Amino acid sequence: MHKLTLKELSAQLQARKISATELATLFLDRIAASDLNAFLHVDRDLTLAQAKAADVRLAGNDAGPLTGVPIAHKDIFVTRNWRTTAGSRMLQDYVSPFDATVVEQFNAAGTVTLGKLNCDEFAMGSSNENSFYGAVKNPWDKTAIPGGSSGGSAAAVAARLAPAATATDTGGSIRQPASLCGVTGIKPTYGSVSRYGMIAFASSLDQGGPIAKTAEDCGLLLNAMTGFDERDSTSLQRPKEDFTRSLNQSLQGLRIGVPKEFFGAGLAADVEVAVRAALAEFEKLGATLVEISLPKTELSIPVYYVIAPAEASSNLSRFDGVRYGHRAADYKDLADMYKKSRAEGFGDEVKRRILVGSYVLSHGYYDAYYLQAQKIRRLIAEDFQRALAGENRQCDVIMGPVSPTVAWDLGDKTDDPVANYLADIFTLSTSLAGLPGMSIPCGFGQGEKNGKRPVGLQIIGNYFDEARLLNVAHQFQQATDWHLREPA
Ligand code: GLN
Numbered sequence: 001m002h003k004l005t006l007k008e009l010s011a012q013l014q015a016r017k018i019s020a021t022e023l024a025t026l027f028l029d030r031i032a033a034s035d036l037n038a039f040l041h042v043d044r045d046l047t048l049a050q051a052k053a054a055d056v057r058l059a060g061n062d063a064g065p066l067t068g069v070p071i072a073h074k075d076i077f078v079t080r081n082w083r084t085t086a087g088s089r090m091l092q093d094y095v096s097p098f099d100a101t102v103v104e105q106f107n108a109a110g111t112v113t114l115g116k117l118n119c120d121e122f123a124m125g126s127s128n129e130n131s132f133y134g135a136v137k138n139p140w141d142k143t144a145i146p147g148g149s150s151g152g153s154a155a156a157v158a159a160r161l162a163p164a165a166t167a168t169d170t171g172g173s174i175r176q177p178a179s180l181c182g183v184t185g186i187k188p189t190y191g192s193v194s195r196y197g198m199i200a201f202a203s204s205l206d207q208g209g210p211i212a213k214t215a216e217d218c219g220l221l222l223n224a225m226t227g228f229d230e231r232d233s234t235s236l237q238r239p240k241e242d243f244t245r246s247l248n249q250s251l252q253g254l255r256i257g258v259p260k261e262f263f264g265a266g267l268a269a270d271v272e273v274a275v276r277a278a279l280a281e282f283e284k285l286g287a288t289l290v291e292i293s294l295p296k297t298e299l300s301i302p303v304y305y306v307i308a309p310a311e312a313s314s315n316l317s318r319f320d321g322v323r324y325g326h327r328a329a330d331y332k333d334l335a336d337m338y339k340k341s342r343a344e345g346f347g348d349e350v351k352r353r354i355l356v357g358s359y360v361l362s363h364g365y366y367d368a369y370y371l372q373a374q375k376i377r378r379l380i381a382e383d384f385q386r387a388l389a390g391e392n393r394q395c396d397v398i399m400g401p402v403s404p405t406v407a408w409d410l411g412d413k414t415d416d417p418v419a420n421y422l423a424d425i426f427t428l429s430t431s432l433a434g435l436p437g438m439s440i441p442c443g444f445g446q447g448e449k450n451g452k453r454p455v456g457l458q459i460i461g462n463y464f465d466e467a468r469l470l471n472v473a474h475q476f477q478q479a480t481d482w483h484l485r486e487p488a
Contacts, residue, residue, distance in 0.1 A: 001026055002160040003486070006069055006217040009163055013058055013068040020054035020068030024112050027070050031114065031161050036137045038146075038156040040075050041082045042115035050112045057110050066224055067110030072162040074153050075116040076123055077103050077208070078197045082113070086199045087121040087131040087149075090325040090345030100197025101229045102166060102208050109224045114162050117152030121347045122316065123173055123201045125149050126420050127413065130349045135410055138181060139487040141451030144407040147177030153211045154181035158487060164212035164221055168198060170205045171304050172402070172427025175439040178211050179402035179456025182441040184473065184483055185211040186218045189463050190434035191236035194229035202311035203234070205304075205431050214483055215440065215473035219244035222466060238464075246471040252286035254472065257387050257395030261297040262426055268405040274443030274455035275401045278476070282399070285475055290395050294383040299376050300428040305421055306360050306373035307432070312350075313357025319345060352417060381433040388462040397472055398460040401426055406445035406453035426458060436466050440473045441482040451488065 001009075001018065012018045024047050031039055047070075054068035078084045078096035085091045099107065106113070120130040128151025129135040136151040138144040139159035146155040150167035154177035157165055167174045169187035178185030186209050193208035200206060210221035222243040229235040258279065263272060279289055321327040321341025328340030346354070360369035387394050404425060413419040430437040439456035457476075461469045477483050 002030060004163070005214050006066070006163050006212060006220055009069050010065050014063065016058070020051040020058065020112055021048060023068065024048060024051035024070050024114070027114055027162060034159060034161055036139055036142070036155050036159055036161070037134050038118055038136050038152040038159070038161060039072070039115045040085060040118050040133055040152070043082060046081050047112060047114055054110045054112055064109050065220055066106070068112060070112045070114050070162060071106065071164045071166065072114040072117050072153070072156055073103060073166045074119050074150055074168060076119055076168055076199045077166060078199065079103055079113070079116065082116050084116065084199070085133070086123070087119045087133060088345065088347065088350070089132040090319050092326060094325055096197070098197065101194035101231065102225050103197065105224050105227070117150070117156055117165055119152055120149035121350050122199065122312070123149040123168055123170055124312070124349050124353055126172065126176055126423055127408070128152065128177070129410065129414055130347060132347055137410070138407050138453070140182060141407070141449055141453055143409055143450050144453060145180070145410055147180035147403070147407060149173040150177045150211065154178050154183055154185070157181070157183045157211050157213065160486065164210060164217055166208060166225070167211045168206055168208050169431065170201050170207070171308060171431045172424050174209045174211060175402045175427050175437055175456070175458060176424070178439040179458070180407040180454060182454030182456070182482070182485060183211055184213060184215055184218055184438070184440050185209065186222065186438035186466065186469065187431070187436060188222060188226060188466050189436045191234050192226045194227070194232045194235050196229055196231040200315040202308040203315060204311060205308060214477055215438070215470045216244060216247055218438070219247065219470045241467065243467050243470055246467045247474040249471050250286060251282065251472060251475050254282070254287040254397070255395040256282055256287050256289050257292035257398040258289050259292050259294040259297065259398060259400055261294050262400030266404045266425060267401060268445070270446040271401050271403070271405060271455050273446070275457055278442035278457045279399060281476060281480060285479060292387045292394050292398070294387065294429065296376065296380045296383050297425070297429055300380055300432055301421055301425060303373045303376045303380065304424070304428040304432060305356070306369050307377065309353040309357035310361050310370050311357070313354045313361065316350065316354055321345070349417065377432045380429050383429070384433050384435055397465070397469065400458050402439045402456040402458040406455060430460050435463060436461050436469055438469050438473060440476060441485070443482060
């Protein structure tokens with residue numbers, strides 16, 4: 001049962017082959033037996049109460065496609081009943097007085113919450129090693145990182161501890177862990193998913209999305225989690241759409257842009273082999289490959305690592321020891337309390353970003369760094385528009401690797417923040433442009449260590465082209481079985 005997709009689980013529930021309570025129990029037992037450190041908070045009673053309510057809805061024929069289906073939430077979405085820590089000591093015992101909009105939407109759909117998932121502190125990181133609560137292990141090879149910041153989400157789905165999970169992506173945090181754990185994830189167009197109750201990292205980049213086994217399941221989850229929210233000032237007012245509407249369209253004639261900058265010197269040979277094989281598979285499905293250029297790709301790293309810390313330094317100023325979270329035990333006066341509480345509550349990477357962010361926003365440096373980064377951000381977005389939009393557009397979707405390498409060893413880059421930043425090269429530009437992007441499993445690296453290490457294919461589309469991305473991914477998943485492979 002734990003191997004089934006959401007779509008299949010939903011059918012089992014509707015046909016009364018299994019109850020929501022039985023299903024929740026099965027996954028809670030799997031979570032209890034796991035040693036991956038993927039979950040931070042599990043509360044059996046709360047979960048089973050939700051399952052019972054779902055069973056009532058199912059019995060009363062008041063059920064939707066997700067009613068009774070268990071999912072888990074990244075611990076960056078606030079929840080009224082489960083603690084919410086954002087992977088930080090700062091919020092160790094924090095219980096939110098309200099549910100995030102995304103959580104509300106899933107509750108309304110009748111999903112059953114299995115618990116809260118580990119992540120890098122305030123979603124800053126690409127290996128999950130920045131969590132105050134310890135790293136998550138990659139279920140494929142427990143000596144490897146799962147990716148980050150949504151490492152708990154990707155690992156939980158890969159290990160079949162949850163059929164699906166919510167996640168967030170600021171510069172790659174849905175796509176990269178999905179890639180490194182061999183599962184499917186999509187970051188929709190910026191503004192599609194409400195950020196209300198999603199603990200803020202970099203507000204102009206943060207975007208929620210799902211991680212699941214298949215593209216079809218991601219579509220079902222997007223149907224539930226997107227939509228206008230007046231409590232989020234950047235939420236987009238658009239009619240509700242069915243993201244699964246195009247899944248079965250043929251890929252005959254699809255033009256796939258292959259950016260030459262995504263296949264340069266930094267790309268590991270084993271990742272390139274798997275990605276090129278996936279591109280060849282798409283050709284078999286009727287698509288044609290077009291070489292394109294996204295010349296500003298390299299600049300996405302310095303631009304992102306100016307803008308994201310700038311916004312973070314502002315967002316994280318709310319953690320002052322007064323209103324939220326950790327407060328130091330001893331202090332002389334108010335300023336001393338701020339200093340000590342923040343020094344104790346935040347980890348090294350978060351402090352590093354607050355320092356960088358405050359610096360680039362400061363008088364005299366604002367123009368040189370922050371403003372300059374904003375201008376280049378615009379040029380990065382224009383690169384994509386030249387390829388994907390207008391009468392002379394070159395392609396319908398763009399494909400390439402998600403991560404330049406397979407998952408690295410736990411501990412390998414912990415002392416080298418810049419090495420972590422460089423690994424974000426293929427995901428940052430999509431985020432800076434606000435475009436939708438996804439990762440689907442497409443193979444494994446060469447040179448097995450203590451287990452195989454998965455490779456993900458990135459699919460990027462123009463604004464609001466999620467249904468097409470899911471169509472493209474679904475057709476690939478109908479023709480291949482990478483997404484069905486499971487860790488030992
Ligand atoms: N790895 C990137 C960072 O550290 C992206 C994180 C994210 O998308 N939340 O900021």
